[in-house]
Amino acid sequence: MASVSEVALSSGSAKSMPLIAMGTAVYPFGPSDAMRAAILRAIELGYRHFDTAAVYQSEKPLGDAIAETIRSGVLGSRDEVFITSKLWCSDAHKELVLPALGNTLMNLQMEYLDLYLIHWPASTKPERLYEVPFPKEELLPFDMRSVWEAMEECQTLGLTKAIGVSNFSCKKLEKLLSFSKIPPAVNQVEVNPVWQQKKLREFCVARRIQLAAYSPLGGRGTLWGKDWVMECDVLKDIAKAKGKTLAQVCLRWVYEQADCVIVKSFNRERMKENLLIFDWELNEEERQMIAQIPQRRLFPALEFVSNHGPYKSVGELWDGEI
Template identity: 60%
Template sequence: MGSNSIPRIRVGSTSLPVLGFGTAVFPFAASETMKESILHAIKLGYRHFDTAAVYNSEPSLGEAIAEALRLRLITSREGLFITSKLWCSDGHPHLVLPALQTTLQKLGLEYIDLYLIHFPVSLKPGTGYEVPFNKENLVPMDFKCVWEAMEECHRLGLTKNIGVSNFSCKKLDQLLLTSNITPMVNQVEMSPLWQQNKLREFCEKKGIHVVAYSPLGARGTLWGTNQVLDCEILKEIAKARGKTVAQVCLRWVYEQGVSVLVKSYNKERIKENLEIFDWTLSLEDCHKISQISQQKRYHGLEFVWDKGPYKSALEFWDKKI
């Protein structure tokens, strides 16, 4: 399967592969397994790789990219789309540029394609990348000034695009009041069990592309559950179509016009997750999926504290959980 097998979507002046490979594995740590999985994914045709400072996966991804170039699995760095994220402890205007420079150093790259604010909240400077963290270190994020620093990173050419992650409609509205550059992307949890209809509609109106994480429920992570893959409606559709539940989930997200990130270390599943582009869900399938009871998996409770900037999950997400 070649690199042309994953469709790309035009977002502004950028061509974004609609299926990306995620590297968030809890507990967050670099590993040889991760590097080998990334290399295998490149061989199969994945071209979008998602990392973050807090994942500790940037060095493994960087090593895999260098090896892929050496092995000529890719002809140039430009063939890949690399996303990384600004962690909360660096969510201060004077720390944004140094944080991106550190990310580039760990990746061994001169630029990345997309840099995201990981969460709409900051931690006190210098508190590092440990998760879980001490909630006493939570502080409000200065959206205006942090975004200005993100825009500066873009002007310097260190990142081709800038965006956000885990931002609600209300928080995006606040950011857009003072921004000169509209976020290219809002990366959020999305699956058939958390369809994000309101947020997707809002982002479409504002010209912000949605990228979905945890489309399969993030089993095996700090916040994950089996509820997505165990959903009876999805099982029925998968059985009738001769597909896996994971493939049905990924196909459904793709059909919403949303890009999707998926993570696996299993070689067979890495391949299966690619096999979603030569078939479609029926109108009946889509109707059944639209009727699934909605429930958010990731509540972000580590950012909620009665003495912090967000006193409840409702306040953090600006909507009912």
């Protein structure tokens, strides 16, 4: 079984967060037997951090798989895994946060989460089925203060050990920190060698907010489907020289930034390869080569941009961090 490095979160939870997580977002979103089987393989291989979300519809297969491994004795208890889930936009209303978390816990067959995140700094019409894309006319103003107060209540009640956000810019984090009683422990965002998030990382490090990196290999096979990372010549050259896969070079680079890396593969061999990044490192020349890669955001999140919504441009959504 692989041994994965961990990091303590600013929430003060006794349990540290493993720095490799298995992602469960498969588009089009929906539960499947293949997902449940992949999670069982991941636990066998040593994955102990799983990233899910209400909108992914992966909470139930994840909960089923973990319950099965506990019954079989592969896991001693639920406490041996770290579970992250996320509040979807249709539930990003103060009165809906606690019920949404309750539904997530029911799906997972668990009494608590380790980490609960606001999925996007956005709200949509309540009572809509979890789906992407959604009608843009259903975008509503996001009341950050009241939603965060409800997130804080979730932690105070012990329903989650830590709370955080996802897809928040420096400006939005600054606003959140100006009134939060419990600061966000994590910000989950796109991070890879083609979108390195240097400004955001510096901001978060200074404020003890742990970055978690989704799409560390870019967008291949995802909703936005761009291959800019996997087709990068600089990364290909480094991988060849190191005798590693390009994916391993990317994951190692993210890990060396001290970010949590969210990987996603249901293929057993690639799942094993994704854990083989701890006993070697990039040299300074290789790090400098990666630092010089031209930067561009893979996922602009145009779904949240509308002439009639709260964000009328990509620049407004990301506060210029594009």
